[in-house]
Amino acid sequence: MLAPWHDFWGCAGGPVARLAPQIRILAGMALFAACLTAPAGTALGAGFIPVVALSWIAVCGVPRRVTKSLVLLGLAMFLPYFLLAPLLVGWRAAIADASAWTRAFTAPWDVFLHGLAGMVVATATAATLSASDLRRGLVALPVPRVFAAVLIQIVHQTSGLQFESKRVAAALAVRGATSGGRTALRVLTSLPQIWLPRIIGHADRIASAMELRGYAESDPCVFGRAAIRTADIASILAALGSLGLATALRCRWIA
């Protein structure tokens, strides 16, 4: 039984995956912020951002197959922004002023570099966290309990939703005698009538089970806290250092 969503969580096996879960989350957040803060328009900034993102992927130990899919997805998401450049220039300005092209590419380049790096860092961080790690990490951080509980259950229950969606698609394909794109279209149009009520029913039953098993009332740390070691402290300091460097680059404290 394949569950790509669940198989992705915790698939990384690098040194970062051995840190305390809360440190992985915090370091990932700091590096995500660093990638977004560093300026894409300067040579130092444009060098800093990919170095941070690629280094994080490497120390997280994200499998090559996942990294490739991730980068391809990122390129597909952010490269099209460059198509907007001609619209930003305007043909009269393009003829009159060659530097107008440089200016027109600034915004798409910003979006591309920040977006791709941010996505890579966030996904690599998620790849170091299994669903259990995510729960242990979130409950150790000062995040609102409801937010943590909802996020944990979203991750945990998503494979159920995937299978439910596959079952709906299979039933529609068989009963409607369609395949490929037509099935996809039917599934899409059936969302309000078929998929949504099923999902609501599913959510209702899970809510009953949570109530019955005392999920909300239980101590969120029942499964224990991970101990913080020297490597955890060094990692979080390095991540915060990167964020500090990105801030310095943004504020032009480093030319």
Add this chain to the structure above:
Amino acid sequence: MNSRHALAFEDVSVRYESGAVPVLSDVTFSISAGERTAILGLNGSGKTTLLMAAVGLVGHEGGISVCGIPVGRDTVAKVREKIGFLFNVPEDQLLFPLVIEDAAFGLLARGQARGEAYRRAGKALDDLGSGGLAGWPIHKLSHGQKLRVALAGALVTRPPLLLLDEPSAGLDPPGKKALSQVLEGLDAAILVASHDLEFVERLCRRFIAIDDGRIVYDGEDLSAVRRKWGMEDAQAGS
């Protein structure tokens, strides 16, 4: 209501909306400690609603008590501590990513130390023939495995009352036999909602049939239920 009863219903009615036709009407029965009873009924007869009412998941009129504790808003937490519950879709009650975490949760939530909780959860899984699944992620399990894990989570706290909703649904014949053998070895009172007559015949000594939310039979003769369902001929021919 007698405190020796693991579960007692007294003139219980359930309506999902006020003024609507009741899903359960004037249901009265009790189950003694250690007694194994089946609630039988066709689809939509009210079996699941009856179990839900017993744990306070649906409101009711009349009196329900579990081990002498009346089921009410203020007592529902105490009542639930006395009950192990198996939903009819077991995956709905698996709330944690790893099998051992899910099985141990009931003990951890009651303040049991982690090592001891995991040891007992491992034993509960072992007893159900699922000891090898302890480190597995829930989403990798088959239906039958999920059912056993859910049951381990319900049994691990050693509750005096087990409420099982369609526990044999989706199990193969050896799986059903193994499940009934495990349940037979427990001291707890068991109420099984099912329409699997073969399974409940193996497990239970008492049968309560409900139809349209009313008890229509309460006794030890399963053939009476078969006759009601028009299955006597099929049984004789098989």
